Amino acid sequence: MSEHERSSGPASGTVDMTHGGGGRAMADLIEDLFHRHLKNPVLDQGHDAAVLEMPSGRLVVSTDAHVVSPLFFPGGDIGSLSVHGTLNDVAMAGARPLSLTASFILEEGFPLADLERIVISMANAAREARVPVVSGDTKVVEKGKGDGVFITTTGIGVLADGVSISPMRAKPGQAVLISGSIGDHGVAILSKRENLEFETEICSDSAALHGLVGDLIEAVPGISVLRDPTRGGLATALNEIAHASGVGVVLNEEAIPVRADVAAACELLGLDPLYVANEGKLVCICDAADAARLLEIMHAHPLGQQAAQIGQVIEDNDHMVVMQTGFGGARVVDWLSGEQLPRIC
Amino acid sequence: MKYVSEFRDGSLARKLASAIAKEARSDRVYHLMEFCGGHTHAIFRYGVQDLVPENVNFVHGPGCPVCVLPVRRLDDAIELALHHDVILCTYGDMMRVPGTKQKSLIKAKAEGADIRMVYSTQDVLKIARENRGREVVFFAIGFETTTPPTAVALLQAKAEGLTNFSVFCNHVLTPPAITHIVRAPVEPGETPVRIDGFLGPSHVSSIIGSEPYEPAARDFRKPVVIAGFEPLDVMQSTLMLIRQINEGRHEVENQYTRVVTREGNRKAQDIVASVLELRREFEWRGLGTVPESALKIREGFSEFDAEKRFTISAKQSREVKSCECPAVLRGVKKPTDCKLFGTTCTPENPVGACMVSSEGACAAYWTYGRKRAAGAVPRGAAA
Amino acid sequence: MCLAIPARVVSVDADDMATVALEGIRKPVSTALLEDVTVGDYVLVHVGYALHKLSEEEAERTLRLMAEAGVLADELEELAADASAEATS
Numbered sequence: 001m002s003e004h005e006r007s008s009g010p011a012s013g014t015v016d017m018t019h020g021g022g023g024r025a026m027a028d029l030i031e032d033l034f035h036r037h038l039k040n041p042v043l044d045q046g047h048d049a050a051v052l053e054m055p056s057g058r059l060v061v062s063t064d065a066h067v068v069s070p071l072f073f074p075g076g077d078i079g080s081l082s083v084h085g086t087l088n089d090v091a092m093a094g095a096r097p098l099s100l101t102a103s104f105i106l107e108e109g110f111p112l113a114d115l116e117r118i119v120i121s122m123a124n125a126a127r128e129a130r131v132p133v134v135s136g137d138t139k140v141v142e143k144g145k146g147d148g149v150f151i152t153t154t155g156i157g158v159l160a161d162g163v164s165i166s167p168m169r170a171k172p173g174q175a176v177l178i179s180g181s182i183g184d185h186g187v188a189i190l191s192k193r194e195n196l197e198f199e200t201e202i203c204s205d206s207a208a209l210h211g212l213v214g215d216l217i218e219a220v221p222g223i224s225v226l227r228d229p230t231r232g233g234l235a236t237a238l239n240e241i242a243h244a245s246g247v248g249v250v251l252n253e254e255a256i257p258v259r260a261d262v263a264a265a266c267e268l269l270g271l272d273p274l275y276v277a278n279e280g281k282l283v284c285i286c287d288a289a290d291a292a293r294l295l296e297i298m299h300a301h302p303l304g305q306q307a308a309q310i311g312q313v314i315e316d317n318d319h320m321v322v323m324q325t326g327f328g329g330a331r332v333v334d335w336l337s338g339e340q341l342p343r344i345c
Numbered sequence: 346m347k348y349v350s351e352f353r354d355g356s357l358a359r360k361l362a363s364a365i366a367k368e369a370r371s372d373r374v375y376h377l378m379e380f381c382g383g384h385t386h387a388i389f390r391y392g393v394q395d396l397v398p399e400n401v402n403f404v405h406g407p408g409c410p411v412c413v414l415p416v417r418r419l420d421d422a423i424e425l426a427l428h429h430d431v432i433l434c435t436y437g438d439m440m441r442v443p444g445t446k447q448k449s450l451i452k453a454k455a456e457g458a459d460i461r462m463v464y465s466t467q468d469v470l471k472i473a474r475e476n477r478g479r480e481v482v483f484f485a486i487g488f489e490t491t492t493p494p495t496a497v498a499l500l501q502a503k504a505e506g507l508t509n510f511s512v513f514c515n516h517v518l519t520p521p522a523i524t525h526i527v528r529a530p531v532e533p534g535e536t537p538v539r540i541d542g543f544l545g546p547s548h549v550s551s552i553i554g555s556e557p558y559e560p561a562a563r564d565f566r567k568p569v570v571i572a573g574f575e576p577l578d579v580m581q582s583t584l585m586l587i588r589q590i591n592e593g594r595h596e597v598e599n600q601y602t603r604v605v606t607r608e609g610n611r612k613a614q615d616i617v618a619s620v621l622e623l624r625r626e627f628e629w630r631g632l633g634t635v636p637e638s639a640l641k642i643r644e645g646f647s648e649f650d651a652e653k654r655f656t657i658s659a660k661q662s663r664e665v666k667s668c669e670c671p672a673v674l675r676g677v678k679k680p681t682d683c684k685l686f687g688t689t690c691t692p693e694n695p696v697g698a699c700m701v702s703s704e705g706a707c708a709a710y711w712t713y714g715r716k717r718a719a720g721a722v723p724r725g726a727a728a
Numbered sequence: 729m730c731l732a733i734p735a736r737v738v739s740v741d742a743d744d745m746a747t748v749a750l751e752g753i754r755k756p757v758s759t760a761l762l763e764d765v766t767v768g769d770y771v772l773v774h775v776g777y778a779l780h781k782l783s784e785e786e787a788e789r790t791l792r793l794m795a796e797a798g799v800l801a802d803e804l805e806e807l808a809a810d811a812s813a814e815a816t817s
Contacts, residue, residue, distance in 0.1 A: 202753075264346055264751035267733045268773070269464070270437070327576050328358045329392015334692070334711070346751060348734040348770060348787050357794050364797040367805070383731060436775070465776025467758055490732070494777045497760045548732045551772060551780040573790075574732065581794050603786040604772055610780055613761040 011112035019106065020140025030138060033116050037123040040132035042099070050134035052099060055158040060095035062086055063154040071118065071148055073192045075185075075203030076279075078151055079121035084208045084279060085230070086155040087129055091210035092226045092282065094165035094217055095157030100126060102153050103137040107146030118149065129208040131155075157210075162221050169224040170245035174313040175291035177284040179212065179298050180205070180306040181257040182234050186276030187265045202261055207280030212301045216284065219297055225285035232336045233275040237283055238321045239335045248316020251323040251333065257306040274333055275340040285313060348603070352575030353391070361580040362396040368587050374400045376539045377586055378676060380523060381546035382409030382704030384572065384579060389709045391576035397583060404538065405706040407522060407674040408546055410487045410515075411438045412698040412705045413629045417662035418515050419444040422484045425513065426450065426458035429655050432476060433460045434469040435484040442701045445662050466498035473502070473510040482651045483512045490548040492516040492640065493613040496620040499646050513651040514642055517627065519549045520557045521638035527565045529632070529675060538676040542586040544579065545571040547601050554609025558597045566595045573601035620646055630664070630698065631674030670697035673706050680710040687711070732774035734782045737767055748773060 011033060018025040035043060042050045066082040076084075083100065090097045102122065106115065126133050188204040209228065217223060225245075229237035234256070242249050258273050266273050280303060286294055291309055298304025311323075321333040369375060379385055385405045388394060394403065407413050423444055426433035433450070440451045440462060454460040459479075463469055466483060473481040485495045495512060502510045523543065531537045545558055550571045558569045568589035572582030582600040589596065599605050620643055627639030642650040664670070668690070669683035680686050680699070690696035692711060699705035735748035735755070744760040748771065758777045759765045771778035 260346075260751040261753055264753050267346065267349070267731075268735075268750065268753065268755060270731045325391050326355050327353055327391040327393075327396075328355045328362070329395035331390055331392050346733070347736070348782060348784075351787075351791055357791070360799070360802075361794060361797055363802070363805075465758075467776050490774055490779065493761050493779070494758075494775050497758060497777070500760075548772065548774060548779065551732075577794055578790075581790070581797065584797060600790070603783050603790055604780050610761060612763060613779070616761065 011116045013112050015106045015108060015110040015112060015115065015140055017108055017140055017142070020138065026138065030136075033112070033119050034136055034138070037116075037119045038126065038133045038136070039123075040134065042132060042134040043136075048135065050099065050101070052134065052156075055098060057161065058159040060090055060093045060157040060159050061154065062089035062093070063152065064089060065150060065152045067147060067150050068189065069147055070189070070192050071114065073204055074188045074201045076206040077118055077121050078149060079118035080125040081204075081206050081279060082151040082153045083122050083125035083129065084206045086153040087131060087208045087210050088228045088279075088282075090155040090157035091208075091213040092165070092228055093157070093159060094163040094213065094223070094226060095159040096214060097129070097131045097155050097157040097210050099132055099134045100153055100155050101135040102133050102151060104139070105146055105150040106138065106140045107148055108140060108143040110148050115149065118151075125208065129210065160217075163217055165223055165226050167225055167227060167241045167244040170241055170247050170285045170313045171224065172247055172313050172315045173288060174224060174285050175288045175309050176238070176249060176251070176311040176313065177286065177291060177294060177298070178234065178256065178308060178310050179209075179282045179284070179304045180280075181259045181262065182229070182278055182281065183258060183262040183266060183273035183276040185279040186233070186271075187262050189277075190269060190271075191265060202259070202265060205278060205280035207303055209280065209282050209303060212298065212303050213282070215297050215301060216294055219293055220286060220290045222290070223284060223286050223294075225283070227283045229278050229281060229283055231277050233273070233277055233340075234283065235272075235274040235321065235333045236336050238333070241283075241285065242316075242319045242321055245313075246319060248314045248319060249311055249321045250314050251311035251321065253323050254326045255308050255310045257308055271340060275336050288312070349575065352573065352577045354577065357577055358396060358580060361577065361584060365396075365401065365580065365584050365587060366398050368584065368591065369398050369401055370591060371400065374402060375587055375590060376402050376404050376541045377544060377583060378404040378406045378526070378540045378542075379544040379572075379579070380406040380408040380519065381544070381549070382412070382702065383547065383574060384544055385409070385706065385709050386704040387574065387576050387579055393576050393579055396580065401583065401587070404540060404676040405673075405709070406526065406543075406676060407629070407631055408488065408519065409699075409702050409704050410491070410517060411442055411702040412670065412674060413517065413522075413631060414439075414442070414486060414515055414698065415628045415630045415662070416444050416664050417628070417660060420448070420660050420662045421657045422513055423448055423450060423453045423458075424657055424660075425482055425651065425655060426460050427453050427456065429480070431459070431480040431482045431655075432472060433458065433482050433484055434463045434472060435460065436464075436486065437462050438702060439484060439486060441695065442698050443695055445660070447696070466494045470498055470501060470507065470510065473507050474505075477509055479509060480654075481510050482655075483510070484515075485512050486515045488517055488519050488546070488549045489552045490546075492617050492621065493552060493610075496617045499620045499642070499649055500616065502649055503646060508648070511649045511651040511654050512642060514621070514640060516621065516640040517629065518638050518640070519546060519553070520561060521635055522629070522632065523558070523561050524565075525632050525635045525638070526675060527561065527567065532672075532677075535672065535677045540567065540676070541590050542568040542570070544582050544586065545569045545597075547572060547574040547578070547604070550599075550601065550605045550609065552610050552613050555597050555599045555605055555607050556609070562595050562597045568595045569597045571597070571599045571601050571605050573604070619643075631671035665696050668697040670699045670707070673699050680707040683707070732772045732779060734770050735773050737765055737769045737771060737778075739767060740765055746778065748778070
């Protein structure tokens with residue numbers, strides 16, 4: 001039995017400055033928590049840098065920092081979110097994710113038991129996605145200088161030839177599709193933050209979408225745009241695309257899937273679901289002729305059951321996103337200015 | 346959602362739209378002021394303007410408590426947060442409103458002020474209980490709907506002896522504001538605001554009842570229809586106003602009968618009266634000084650009055666000179682008449698409150714009006 | 729101003745509080761501003777307080793009036809169409 005062997009019970013104690021120091025305490029932390037749970041052949045080589053096989057095709061890289069608060073919420077935590085978020089960024093370029101890296105900034109005093117929970121969650125998410133975490137880093141900051149834990153993940157993927165997906169490629173006449181209901185994640189977070197009580201919990205929709213994306217691209221390699229509507233919600237994502245492509249978008253309010261309880265929570269909090277973050281949904285813009293086929297594929301996938309066509313792309317020099325309301329009139333769906341704040345008015 | 350979704354029904358909207366189209370006389374224009382910012386928001390959010398004829402104009406009133414709060418009071422709240430080491434609790438609506446030199450609560454928070462967003466005065470009481478060693482100040486804003494919750498909190502604080510709790514009170518009143526608008530003298534260079542009738546506020550009226558509007562309707566000979574909050578309510582109320590105007594009547598009618606009665610919520614009124622009283626006058630952004638239009642904390646509760654507990658410095662509070670919020674709030678100018686609109690003043694960088702508040706006329710016009718000005722909003726073009 | 733939403737009272741609790749439900753969401757609200765709140769009542773909720781009870785009878789009546797407004801308009805239109813048809817025949 002090596003002198004370093006630890007008991008396999010849950011971690012106890014808190015992060016302290018020695019953990020970031022690069023010395024013995026650090027090595028133990030890494031070994032205990034990270035390597036134990038994130039185990040994979042590349043990580044096990046023990047180098048700082050991961051040596052990977054060069055795939056054929058084009059390389060895609062994406063990085064994302066995760067600062068979500070609260071750290072634990074219904075349907076996930078900062079760990080699973082950091083994995084799903086970066087996998088999705090890679091997937092939205094049409095690429096197949098190959099590996100992930102993760103760097104942690106830990107605040108002095110953060111409970112190791114919570115850290116372990118987060119790492120286990122990351123490991124599970126990575127395992128389910130079949131994408132290993134191949135390199136990592138840990139730093140510790142003084143108490144008060146962090147929010148418990150910040151995680152930055154980078155994803156590397158490969159893009160097959162013939163796939164050209166970009167927010168600049170939307171064209172008038174194309175169909176706008178969404179893979180499922182909007183607003184779930186943001187409401188789940190807010191409900192936890194504000195201690196709203198729910199009879200049936202609204203869970204974050206945090207999920208890795210690259211499997212679904214793979215199916216979609218296989219059926220229609222010529223998809224124009226893919227985007228996951230995260231911060232700022234569906235409205236912001238569509239405005240960004242409209243702007244990048246120099247087009248307008250017309251939405252049909254009645255076609256946009258929103259769960260009844262999410263809609264009700266938004267009413268209570270004074271939020272508009274169009275601007276609420278999603279972490280397991282994608283927007284797809286494709287030629288009108290391909291819409292039915294893509295919807296069929298989404299419906300057949302666990303993450304696309306509520307998929308729907310919600311609008312179309314039109315010519316518009318003002319690059320606006322406009323919505324036909326269920327009520328009968330039209331409204332403009334503008335960019336979000338800053339974070340959407342709940343209203344009393 | 347029961348009693349919500351039914352009042353957003355598209356097929357009923359079409360019926361009401363055709364009724365309005367029939368009854369609106371083509372030989373005149375109807376200028377209807379929706380006093381309440383929530384109605385402004387509903388009109389834009391549901392595209393009600395598209396469903397009424399061209400000669401029916403909604404004039405956006407000053408019923409947006411965020412928009413009418415004078416800069417000086419916001420500066421005071423920011424000072425409390427930054428320099429008096431308090432926990433300042435506020436509703437979300439106020440966070441981004443710009444004060445003097447474009448300082449806001451959200452910027453003050455970034456500078457280290459302990460500013461917390463709350464949904465309810467109950468949250469503030471909770472924070473006060475959990476932080477007995479800190480001063481907790483509630484930044485109270487709002488019309489008569491939002492005032493009773495503040496009053497309840499004051500009563501509860503007194504009963505519990507929550508000595509670290511206080512209120513910075515900026516509650517304002519609706520009927521005096523309506524009177525003031527109708528009577529307002531015209532500034533040089535302005536066309537007087539033309540109002541043929543009022544859509545009265547929904548939830549203010551649930552508290553105060555429909556009775557307080559009767560003097561204004563009678564004395565100024567303008568019809569008032571208390572309108573519910575949902576878009577169908579706005580449309581039915583528009584129809585009722587058009588009928589009154591056509592028939593030369595000027596009564597107070599209640600469309601929102603499922604919630605509003607003539608006397609309102611007496612218990613809430615009594616609770617408010619026991620804790621708060623009229624200020625002699627209060628400065629409103631845009632309307633200037635309006636007599637007996639706002640509330641302050643009564644003598645018996647003065648230990649919870651933030652204005653008495655803290656010495657707030659006198660200030661040079663300034664609105665940006667070319668900001669036309671004052672004129673917009675009175676319905677005298679349109680947002681597009683303001684030089685700053687869309688250039689210096691945008692939702693990302695608001696200069697005045699009318700651009701920040703989701704129901705400020707400028708914010709509403711920014712999202713909706715630009716499109717109408719640029720060209721017709723495509724109808725029936727949806728998938 | 730004054731975002732308020734109708735919700736159904738599912739329990740009356742201690743200290744002037746009640747629990748309301750809206751589409752499967754439960755929320756505690758203060759009933760300090762109302763008298764005699766009972767389970768099954770619909771109340772208007774604003775900033776965590778129940779402001780007023782909602783009269784279901786009046787809600788139904790309002791919806792009926794709205795539907796009728798349309799009917800009356802249609803009838804008037806038909807009458808006008810008939811009149812002009814007669815005039816030209």
